[in-house]
Amino acid sequence: MRRLGAVMSALTVAAVAFAGEIPTSERRSGYDFMSRETRAMQDDDTANPGMLWVLEGATLWSRKIGAAGRACAECHGDARTTMKGVAARHPSFDAARGRPVSLEQRINTCRVDRQQAPSLAYESRELLALTAYVARQSRGLPIDVAIDARTQPFLDAGRATFHRRQGQLNLACAQCHDANWGRQLAGNVIPQAHPTGYPLYRLEWQGLGSLQRRLRNCLVGIRAEPYDYGAPEMVDLELYLMWRARGMTMDAPAVRP
Amino acid sequence: MASALINVPARAKRGEVIEIKTLISHTMETGFRRTQLGAVIPRDIIRRFVCTYNGTEVFRADLHPAISANPFIVFSTVAIESGTLVFSWTGDNGFSATESAKISVE
Numbered sequence: 200m201r202r203l204g205a206v207m208s209a210l211t212v213a214a215v216a217f218a219g220e221i222p223t224s225e226r227r228s229g230y231d232f233m234s235r236e237t238r239a240m241q242d243d244d245t246a247n248p249g250m251l252w253v254l255e256g257a258t259l260w261s262r263k264i265g266a267a268g269r270a271c272a273e274c275h276g277d278a279r280t281t282m283k284g285v286a287a288r289h290p291s292f293d294a295a296r297g298r299p300v301s302l303e304q305r306i307n308t309c310r311v312d313r314q315q316a317p318s319l320a321y322e323s324r325e326l327l328a329l330t331a332y333v334a335r336q337s338r339g340l341p342i343d344v345a346i347d348a349r350t351q352p353f354l355d356a357g358r359a360t361f362h363r364r365q366g367q368l369n370l371a372c373a374q375c376h377d378a379n380w381g382r383q384l385a386g387n388v389i390p391q392a393h394p395t396g397y398p399l400y401r402l403e404w405q406g407l408g409s410l411q412r413r414l415r416n417c418l419v420g421i422r423a424e425p426y427d428y429g430a431p432e433m434v435d436l437e438l439y440l441m442w443r444a445r446g447m448t449m450d451a452p453a454v455r456p
Numbered sequence: 457m458a459s460a461l462i463n464v465p466a467r468a469k470r471g472e473v474i475e476i477k478t479l480i481s482h483t484m485e486t487g488f489r490r491t492q493l494g495a496v497i498p499r500d501i502i503r504r505f506v507c508t509y510n511g512t513e514v515f516r517a518d519l520h521p522a523i524s525a526n527p528f529i530v531f532s533t534v535a536i537e538s539g540t541l542v543f544s545w546t547g548d549n550g551f552s553a554t555e556s557a558k559i560s561v562e
Contacts, residue, residue: 243477244461245461245462245463245477245479246477246479246528248479248481248525248526248528250461250479251459251460251461251479251480251481251526254459254461255459255481402524405483405484405524405525405526406525406526
């Protein structure tokens, strides 16, 4: 009897797992799943540790670097106006590479091509600081990635990755984040995985991290081989997640448990 | 590179209790962790935080290894006179950072 029960519940889980995407009206940011204390930490700019990176990013923005001896500010001016909404539009299509690129990749391309400086390592303090500074300028704006004939195939690839079972646990992202959000995974509530606030300060990390770092965490969690930083699969998945969260409000740099 | 965020009310009434928030960038490495090769990562923490108000010490805290990275310290003091609040953090490996904020008291 007990075995039958187990089989039945396994079947129920399987049935739920094939349920479709979350309806637009039911989407909730990770912010809504947090405790009152953690929300208060994010909402107060002097308590949000992510602002330390934003502060550093503002310094780097106007520092002359590279063989060209040029600062970001010399071309882009005041980030508070010129970078408004930029993070909400990424990943975006890059004609030279013929594929979408993440915000981190865009910053590095600019560094290498325009400033003639060496590109920054993923998750390095400098790259996170610049990304956080740029992303901060999109706070309060709706996520709006451009999906057209050029980006559609990459969006489809990202969607396929999201729904593909992988790793030793044989789990797909969708099984937790589409079918079982709001339920418990050990001590934590499973969020819907909307990337509204990246790069964000995660209390567990005691530091700022990118969306790709978070995705790698999740992949290791299901015992799959994580994709490399900047890997095409990673950017496609990022594109799909941003499209899935289209219209939701950006809150970078966010704080998450 | 040290950077800090300070939140002090710009103006206050004489005798009013004011709340001061400070956040500083620091790894606060405990000294108990090891690398993948087993070597101990040396301790690197902020040891002491001091706040002076027009030269008088109004708040001091000793910090220890269990305190999280980027320590956030909130405390209160009484607004006595207009002037400057100076915040200083000192710690391992010669770490030292100073910030100041002005307050006007009516």
